[in-house]
Amino acid sequence: MTRAEFDKFCRALPMATNVVQWGGASVWKVGGKIFAVANNWGPGEGAKFSFKCSDMSYDLLRQQKGIVPAPYLARAKWVQVDAVKALRDKDLKAYIETAYRLVAKKLTKAVKKELGLDL
Template sequence: MTAKSTGMTVEQLDALCARWPGVVRSIKWEVDLVQSVANKMFVVLCTLGAERGRLSFRVDTERFLELSEQPGMGPAPYMARAFWISETEPERFTHEELAGFVRRSYELVRGNLPKKTQAALAQ
């Protein structure tokens, strides 16, 4: 039996998000890798310092309380009001679980874009 990989590396996040329409990668605040669609962030990965490896992402409004109270997760600093969660213990989550959260975050952010922008991304 093989152990499942946990957490998500910069390389894994880049490979995952690069497949989706309109995604742009950038570094913000000198330490955070940000993936955005139409200039709207959908995932942040801290790359340096004490928070290194911490992944933050948007979640469905109705799941925010459930997920923020789950062991290994909590409201994202500065972004909780926008229903963002931060995983605080990457080793608790498989790569596949985190990839699902990141994909859902992308869908939520993309779904809130103007219809014209969404249509342009589909081409």
């Protein structure tokens, strides 16, 4: 998945917003809370994708080659996909969608209502 494809996918999620920050990272949020990030930090080619995980997914994913605990966000169960081929696009999209839902579910009732999210 390219960064452009990542951005296009995240843009399609209900009420998702994007900001470019932290040295050019594409940061995706719902209700002001981050659920996924694409950046080009560190060694290697291409974008790296970070996203929030469930406890079980975090434990499983960080054991895979090309996936590491996300810098600065690992304590909150985030991983970073470092290798271009570490996850198939289909799987990466599923994890991003799950990250979106995990974050959206933790929004306050008032914010969910304001955004029209029924989760």
